[in-house]
Amino acid sequence: MDEFDLIRRYFAPLSAGEVGALDLRDDAAILRPDPGTDLVLSADAVVAGIHFPAETPPDTIARRAMRVNLSDLAAKGARPRGYTLVLQLPEIVDESWLSAFAGGLAAEQDEFAVTLLGGDTTCTPGPLAITINMIGQVSKNKMIKRSGAHEDDDVFVTGCIGDAMLGLACAMGRLTFDDPADAAVLESRFYHPDPRMNVGPALIGLASASADVSDGLIADLGHICVASGFAADIVEELVPLSATARSLTKDDLSLRTALLTGGDDYEIVFTAPVSARKAVSIVAVETGVPITRIGRISKRNREGPAVAVRNAAGDIVEVGHGGYRHFGNGVAG
Amino acid sequence: MDEFDLIRRYFAPLSAGEVGALDLRDDAAILRPDPGTDLVLSADAVVAGIHFPAETPPDTIARRAMRVNLSDLAAKGARPRGYTLVLQLPEIVDESWLSAFAGGLAAEQDEFAVTLLGGDTTCTPGPLAITINMIGQVSKNKMIKRSGAHEDDDVFVTGCIGDAMLGLACAMGRLTFDDPADAAVLESRFYHPDPRMNVGPALIGLASASADVSDGLIADLGHICVASGFAADIVEELVPLSATARSLTKDDLSLRTALLTGGDDYEIVFTAPVSARKAVSIVAVETGVPITRIGRISKRNREGPAVAVRNAAGDIVEVGHGGYRHFGNGVAG
Numbered sequence: 001m002d003e004f005d006l007i008r009r010y011f012a013p014l015s016a017g018e019v020g021a022l023d024l025r026d027d028a029a030i031l032r033p034d035p036g037t038d039l040v041l042s043a044d045a046v047v048a049g050i051h052f053p054a055e056t057p058p059d060t061i062a063r064r065a066m067r068v069n070l071s072d073l074a075a076k077g078a079r080p081r082g083y084t085l086v087l088q089l090p091e092i093v094d095e096s097w098l099s100a101f102a103g104g105l106a107a108e109q110d111e112f113a114v115t116l117l118g119g120d121t122t123c124t125p126g127p128l129a130i131t132i133n134m135i136g137q138v139s140k141n142k143m144i145k146r147s148g149a150h151e152d153d154d155v156f157v158t159g160c161i162g163d164a165m166l167g168l169a170c171a172m173g174r175l176t177f178d179d180p181a182d183a184a185v186l187e188s189r190f191y192h193p194d195p196r197m198n199v200g201p202a203l204i205g206l207a208s209a210s211a212d213v214s215d216g217l218i219a220d221l222g223h224i225c226v227a228s229g230f231a232a233d234i235v236e237e238l239v240p241l242s243a244t245a246r247s248l249t250k251d252d253l254s255l256r257t258a259l260l261t262g263g264d265d266y267e268i269v270f271t272a273p274v275s276a277r278k279a280v281s282i283v284a285v286e287t288g289v290p291i292t293r294i295g296r297i298s299k300r301n302r303e304g305p306a307v308a309v310r311n312a313a314g315d316i317v318e319v320g321h322g323g324y325r326h327f328g329n330g331v332a333g
Numbered sequence: 334m335d336e337f338d339l340i341r342r343y344f345a346p347l348s349a350g351e352v353g354a355l356d357l358r359d360d361a362a363i364l365r366p367d368p369g370t371d372l373v374l375s376a377d378a379v380v381a382g383i384h385f386p387a388e389t390p391p392d393t394i395a396r397r398a399m400r401v402n403l404s405d406l407a408a409k410g411a412r413p414r415g416y417t418l419v420l421q422l423p424e425i426v427d428e429s430w431l432s433a434f435a436g437g438l439a440a441e442q443d444e445f446a447v448t449l450l451g452g453d454t455t456c457t458p459g460p461l462a463i464t465i466n467m468i469g470q471v472s473k474n475k476m477i478k479r480s481g482a483h484e485d486d487d488v489f490v491t492g493c494i495g496d497a498m499l500g501l502a503c504a505m506g507r508l509t510f511d512d513p514a515d516a517a518v519l520e521s522r523f524y525h526p527d528p529r530m531n532v533g534p535a536l537i538g539l540a541s542a543s544a545d546v547s548d549g550l551i552a553d554l555g556h557i558c559v560a561s562g563f564a565a566d567i568v569e570e571l572v573p574l575s576a577t578a579r580s581l582t583k584d585d586l587s588l589r590t591a592l593l594t595g596g597d598d599y600e601i602v603f604t605a606p607v608s609a610r611k612a613v614s615i616v617a618v619e620t621g622v623p624i625t626r627i628g629r630i631s632k633r634n635r636e637g638p639a640v641a642v643r644n645a646a647g648d649i650v651e652v653g654h655g656g657y658r659h660f661g662n663g664v665a666g
Contacts, residue, residue: 020371025560026479027405027544028375028469033366038353042361043417043452043466050455072360084376086419086464119376122383126459131419133376133466136361146359211360227358 003121010102014109014116018082021117029118037137042072048127053171058097060191062104069134070112071195071266075212077144077204078136080112085119086131112197142204149209149228153271153297156280158196158289160240161217163189165262182244193266202283203270210270216263218307218319225306232307234295236317257319271297336454343435347442347449351415354450362451370470375405381460386504391430393524395437402467403445404528404599408545410477410537411469413445418452419464475537482542482561486604486630489613491529491622493573494550496522498595515577526599535616536603543603549596551640551652558639565640567628569650590652604630
């Protein structure tokens with residue numbers, strides 16, 4: 001089976017129903033946004049051994065790669081239209097792997113109403129890598145940017161924070177529970193994040209700035225602050241944790257702080273004017289997704305951090321560098 | 334320097350002037366096609382050691398990656414709008430490498446009027462890999478597809494075929510010349526392909542089907558035939574070769590045949606009705622790009638090859654499997 005058989009057998013079916021995908025038989029796809037909309041583009045690569053354990057099952061890899069990219073759109077208030085998939089496959093990949101991988105993509109396509117538009121498949125002597133360019137659309141000029149936060153805006157976050165970091169620790173064998181069901185729930189939060197596709201579009205007109213929590217709550221809120229030219233104060237006690245995370249960190253405050261920088265939550269962190277509080281609570285009720293107010297936007301102080309985390313007494317808590325960074329050890333000069 | 338510094342220093346300047354790129358400070362970019370146009374999407378990944386020699390200088394890698402992707406758009410009749418860049422960087426990459434790489438991209442952006450819209454940067458334990466999603470636009474419903482060829486259409490190709498394959502052989506030390514200038518010209522055809530950006534749009538309304546020659550003339554014309562449901566007959570003697578390629582293959586007919594399957598030419602192979610011959614010759618004159626008629630489209634014969642290559646006597650010449658295929662040795666079942 002060569003790359004053309006592979007595309008025909010496993011990936012062309014994922015493009016069915018999208019006329020512009022041309023059955024994946026062309027060099028290119030055609031995309032025409034609906035009238036009155038802007039397209040929203042996001043691109044994310046995930047590499048085995050860097051972004052997920054190399055032994056992750058293929059359908060889980062596929063589903064997570066899709067969800068990570070869908071989450072970017074959700075945070076922007078956009079609805080998905082389609083995606084391109086670029087696969088770098090090691091020689092060890094076999095047909096059963098490909099079949100399961102394509103099955104994972106198909107499941108996500110069904111759930112999120114998104115279709116494969118095109119892509120590229122190549123072999124690599126390196127690890128498996130999956131690059132998805134996700135294309136969404138949003139009403140003209142309505143995309144929620146990182147740069148719109150203002151002083152005194154509230155800071156909100158959806159769902160709860162930290163489970164994905166704990167789940168990865170379970171998956172890596174660094175954290176164990178007496179009851180394996182506890183570990184399974186946390187691991188599922190890492191492997192199977194829940195992009196907040198309904199929350200994002202509902203925040204258009206309410207949120208002043210928004211990002212999804214991929215690098216870590218502190219880091220992603222920091223990106224909003226830097227892009228907006230402000231700072232943020234958040235209260236550690238207000239950051240929503242699951243019951244498991246709360247009980248696990250009860251006696252270990254430094255672990256609790258670490259959850260704020262752990263990343264992979266794929267929740268939405270956003271800012272909104274105080275006047276929007278009631279409307280935000282209605283979004284939470286209507287989408288069934290908890291939304292918690294955790295702090296506020298403040299003036300930028302050049303000496304201070306972009307995001308200050310305070311304890312119940314109002315003192316600043318040290319949170320480390322705040323989020324995962326590639327090349328964090330420095331790129332040689 | 335972490336990934337955010339890296340983006341700010343080397344890549345954000347490449348997005349200047351494109352409002353929708355949001356200075357690369359957001360999770361996503363905004364793109365609004367011009368009224369009356371369709372967007373055309375193409376995606377290509379290039380991996381060091383697979384698609385180009387690993388020791389290729391960084392600005393050359395950048396320029397080639399851009400040109401390979403621009404060529405896809407050209408073949409579709411589209412004009413470039415912007416691109417996303419996903420970089421997988423090995424640890425050995427340093428700032429001087431990044432600076433030269435970004436410089437290569439900047440040079441191409443100037444030449445082809447295209448702007449960086451967004452992307453992702455990650456480290457990898459594997460080889461350097463560059464994924465570009467190129468986004469172009471074309472008048473509504475005018476994209477030239479692979480699937481439009483009809484029986485008795487002429488088959489044309491731009492420029493000349495085979496130099497890139499010979500150039501790669503020079504670069505790999507498998508082919509040498511007494512005069513190093515001869516090798517340099519051929520290598521440049523591999524490293525610095527010339528996407529036919531002006532020819533493609535001029536073929537709208539003339540060409541019935543089109544593809545760029547990346548996998549090899551026979552393979553890419555074969556894709557047109559399969560997508561269109563026809564076959565093609567081409568005459569080997571008519572395939573345009575450079576003077577160097579012609580002299581090199583004068584006494585080695587099997588090498589000459591190999592050039593037709595070698596790939597990396599980034600010329601355009603297209604079909605057009607006989608009635609368009611004069612108009613096609615005018616496109617050649619107006620763009621300054623040679624366009625050569627090399628054969629015609631015929632009925633599909635299930636037993637025959639999609640593309641039959643004939644010698645001057647009209648006999649079919651054996652051309653092997655016709656083009657580079659990843660996983661050509663078979664993916665394990």
